[in-house]
Amino acid sequence: MTPVVATAPSPAGAAPEAAPGRRAGARPGRSDRGRRALAGLVFLLPALACFGYFAWWPIGRSVVLALQQTNLVDPARWVGLRNFEVLFADPLLPTAVLNTLWYTVLSLLIGLPAPLVLAVLISELRRFGAPARVLVYLPVIVPPVVSVLLWKIFYDPDSGLINAVLGLVGLGPYPWLQSPAWAMPSLVVEATWAGAGGAVLIYLAALVAVPRELYEAAETDGASIARRVWHVMLPQLRGVILVLLLLQIIGCLQVFTEPYVMTDGGPENATVTVLLMIYRYAFLFGDYGTATALSVLLAVALAVVSALYLRLTRGWSSR
């Protein structure tokens, strides 16, 4: 340990010695702390201004707009909670909420284990690990709309790639996007394909950090591959898994691109989501107040989920 150097205490109320003569680790004076705080604030100011103007101000305005009716030309009229009443009277709202939750559940069932399994498989590869990582990450580079349109062609019931391949083994043709039952799982599969690459890389990075000795010890004790995964790897990855799980929940609750581009909410409203409703209210029907009211409700829901996320991650990371 570093020995503590005793020094004579300063007279009560006297200012500390000037910086050159001061020992390392001495507490800074009040004016010094003030200067540092001011400098910090100056450095922070541009970011604060950006956040304030582009994030906090719009969020505040959203709450105001949710209580108004506007055509963006005449002055906005205060309508109290009427926009929320219109929203709750819309029979499509429960459908959209349930669809969004269904998408989230399916995404977790399909989208959560898939990257983990891929990461484990790639990490076990003796050769071709790098090309495998590139291949898995490639779909992330494709612009979301392009990948959605690509999969729309794959899903074509008459001439799509998927039915063509399944037809080779005597299966199908299946209606995919044309069926209210199949449409949502089809969107989830596309989203998983498009987004899994990022999660795979994060899992791979986390896997590298798992100490080799733990695997070797388990192997010495005769643990099978499945047991090594279950008892060694997964507990070591639990922090990363939890973070990705909750980020995925937040992302899924805001799903828009897939249903907007691929199905426009159809068939029979089977893929209408909350964000698609916001879009329709604002840009199709010109009802900006109700659109913003739904945005505010979604923001509140996401805030609750985020609070849960923070609480859970704090608990897990402290173990």
Added chain:
Amino acid sequence: MRSHFRSLSACALVAVLTVAGAGCGQDAETAQGGVTTITVMGMPAATNAKGRKLFQDQVAAFEKANPGIKVVGSDMPWDVKTFAPMLAGGSAPTVLRVPLTEPAGLIERRQVADITKEATALAEYRSLNPDIMSYVTRNGVTYGLPEKAYALGLAYNRALFAKAGLDPDKPPATWDDVRAYAKQIKDKTGAVGFGEITTNNSGGWHLTAYTYSEGGSMIEQAGGRWTAAFNGDAARRVLDRWRAMRWEDDSMGGNVLGKQEDMIAQFAAGKIGMWVTSPSDIYPTYVTNGGKPEDFGAGPMPQGAGSATLVGGTIHMVNAKATPEQRAAAVKWIQYRYLRPNFDTEAAVATAKAAAADGTPVGVPVLPIFDQATADKIYKAIAPHANVPQDHFAAYVASLGSLTFTPEPQVASQEIYAALDPVAQAVLTRRDADPAALLADAETRVNAILGKQQ
């Protein structure tokens, strides 16, 4: 990564909505030094060099003739997503160029200006086609002027007709014929006999047009209140026919969840026998998508118990935030650039020459925006420059004189279409769909939408 994307998209949406609201009250175009500046949509894209040059030449000539007006062209196409924030931020163009589906909503939301005084002062105003003007007038107030118009009809592939043993010069005129032709095309060629579109409000739009052709209506007004009027025999016949063609004849293909752009691509690729659209409007896009001009056929809107079709078109309207000077300048410009080529032979020939030189279609038969005599005079003048197989449009053109042009629902048309999309989708994607139950459910929804508007 994608979740980040979605978060950002949602934030951007909220930000756009709110910042848009915050920007109310600004006005980008102002009169300075006695010069009134107007921003006008409709400037051809830079890729269309000759069309753009013609536009710029017309701007120069217009400004020379009107020294107090400065015209700034915009090649930005109409996009409902960008229009709202631009309008709020004061940067929306003065002259809006919109499809005919938009005026009803823009008028309802009071986002466009009353141009009655300026428009009715034009000498040719009284000669404008009243069927088309009904879309841009409300309670005697004029909100827009037409550039071009067309009626819904049947686009069909002449090559597939011939291959199926059908006469390419005799397109079907009734829905019964359409069903029989579609089955024959499917059986003989394997192609989709009759294509249908059901997303992005197109399902509701087509259900409306087909119901009109069966003699029905969509909404009706009684005691000053609008209510749904489609839950009856006419719409029921449409749904029953769709169901029979999809599930009994198997003549509509398995992919019925698309919009007009998807169908144009399929049609241009020769995979669709027939479908209902505005043949004149889609012809240029059909050619751009690689469709063969010689295979393109246009027939009348098929009819059942009715004799009606829907009208489409391109309309020019003026931003509600325009000053009186800008409104006057805007109407002058619309007259100069868009009305003139439809009644002034010299302007018509100049426009046709430039379009033909650029390789874009000239002479596509349209619904005249003026009276028939004026239209005939213009057709004759531009005939030497026509590059479209006009005889392939003969059956469609003949129908324009006999069918009634029925307007779209006057209230909340887009919301009604959105509520009807699932009805069309249900019948075409679910074998056991119950048309009566679907119509009853849609009636409740549409009445709720109409109730909200009143």
